[in-house]
Amino acid sequence: MNNFVFFPATKYVFGRGVENKVAAELSAFGMKKPLIVYGKGSVVRSGLLSRVRKSLEDAGIPYAELSGVQPNPVDSKVYEGIDIAKREGVDSVLAVGGGSAIDTAKAIAAAIPYDGDFWDFYCGKARVEKALPVGVVLTIPAAGSEGSGNTVITRLDGLHKLGMGSDVLRPRFALMNPELTMTLPPYQTAAGITDMFAHIMERYFTNTPDVEITDRVAEGVMKAIINEAPKVIADPADYNARANIMWSGTLAHNGVCSGGREEDWATHGLEHELSAVYDVTHGAGLAVMFPAWMTYAMQTNPGKIAQFARRVFDIEEADDAKAAALGIEALKKFLTSIGMPVTMRQLGIENPDTALLAGKVTENKGEEFGNYIKVNREVAEKIYNLAR
């Protein structure tokens, strides 16, 4: 097991009606004038935004607003938010929505105390040392951004989608009411489930030996997702299944599945190019890319994929290569059962430019990236081709 630092630090308030505590939690964390960051869809339509505004007004908490954040959130919206934040003199950021709103909120929170361009953090020129405090009212269980210090932003001008992270960006609080997720369309629910499952696999597939405790926790979260996902797909209003899925999404990404192990994250890099070039839903892109990456990886390194097959999908097969192959099939079957694509064709990409994708991913992630197996431009193209 490797040395590690784990500093979770987010206060999770979970259950029915917890969004009504937003003013109280802002005050508890000394957030006196937040910038509310949100999208333009369900948060507005459902009346949630109006309720949040009213809560703040009733409590005498002034606020500014940044609206219109989109999936695969872009830098232009971050710059817009920075301008508003500076003009209005906010002291904190409150995301109301899912990963896109939260990731945009974190980018703004990091940018305000920083002299340079916020993009410096994403392209690796600078590290976040300070940030405005961030709060969250979560409506989409998927990205896990409510419990992580990570944020991913897409650059409009160059089709680059890059991530960065710092413990100072972990939200101070996250209000998580599973009822707010009941109106998510089935496809978005399934894409969110795939995203959280992928967050665990990025940590799980490691060459670090002797990490039994985090292996077992990760396997437990994956097993819970496999058990609960069909229930939310079958009945979107199943509160308990929604609750189990929502909390799984947080545990998948807040670091509980991480301690002491090298992580991989090649597949997220590969998928980010798909999202950037073809504007696909992140979770759906992961459903396509993960089985392809595993299929390539098992050729040279089947061990952990075989363990995954045996412990997560209960596959009884002594041979590692055979077990790994059966595990990948079981994963595809699970993803298909909740309505996810597992090929680019099913994703609507008939003629993917795999050379372009492979070029872009090495440009963004480096000539060689990933840890469980090393991915270079040639390997990336092979994996993209396996995903056709």
Add this chain to the structure above:
Amino acid sequence: MNNFVFFPATKYVFGRGVENKVAAELSAFGMKKPLIVYGKGSVVRSGLLSRVRKSLEDAGIPYAELSGVQPNPVDSKVYEGIDIAKREGVDSVLAVGGGSAIDTAKAIAAAIPYDGDFWDFYCGKARVEKALPVGVVLTIPAAGSEGSGNTVITRLDGLHKLGMGSDVLRPRFALMNPELTMTLPPYQTAAGITDMFAHIMERYFTNTPDVEITDRVAEGVMKAIINEAPKVIADPADYNARANIMWSGTLAHNGVCSGGREEDWATHGLEHELSAVYDVTHGAGLAVMFPAWMTYAMQTNPGKIAQFARRVFDIEEADDAKAAALGIEALKKFLTSIGMPVTMRQLGIENPDTALLAGKVTENKGEEFGNYIKVNREVAEKIYNLAR
């Protein structure tokens, strides 16, 4: 799933040599003059205390000291610490040791900003709202106190052992070097393993339905402990096994296995009386009391014990009552294999005064306590008799 609040908040710094960061972490959390709280045994003999002192002196951090904390820590030591803390004007508390040092540190930390008697918190007269910040250098993986807001203190005058908790008592940081645990004697190692396993079971055995995610995480931590425990018993210097066990002890008790479920804690109550009356090691007492509690509980409520048998010990048995019984046997076998007693006789108590114990536990815990099954005086006496 029930509503819940989960506010972990502790910064865990884990791995080889991390105790050398003590001055840096104290400074990072604004702790300018700590009271160092420790026992009188291995922490002194191993030279760890000297190294901690020197780290602070090198960094120009003044400190006071409270020494001689014993297992099953007592109120008189807390009062002594409060006097020293007030006299020396410390602003924080640094525990160097295991659960006893940490629990004493938390009691002192809670007492300083409070006008009344610190025991008010333990007997339920008052709730902790403020406390001095607490830091930890952990040497015994067992109590999980390094990642929890809980503390248990024994009252000398009346043989009462009571616990209380508050998120403000969660340590700000915990420095966790598995190497520091290698000199623990096998019995103490095994008792610690039993304690952490029991912390999970107290949460696991619940009547709250639809808690798949925390069930699965709890099962994962228990499986990891079952896998790693024989390794540390076989080779006390096995770093990776020590590391897996140490981190399991934290995850067992920091709340990751808790969210959204009613917890039980009857067995801890039953064991506390054993410790208070017969001065047995807490973990060894739990090894005796848990199988006895389960044996009683399965008579009327076998469901979750059967799930435990099937998922944690891989018992294939369709009938709940039979599966539960097999699970209890498997647990006893595991505990015996690591050198723990599973009866009072094996614990050295030949003629337990079960009526006295049952009277004391209802006096301390209330006429009826526990949740998975309700335990009153009569039931308590039956469980104590099952543990003979």
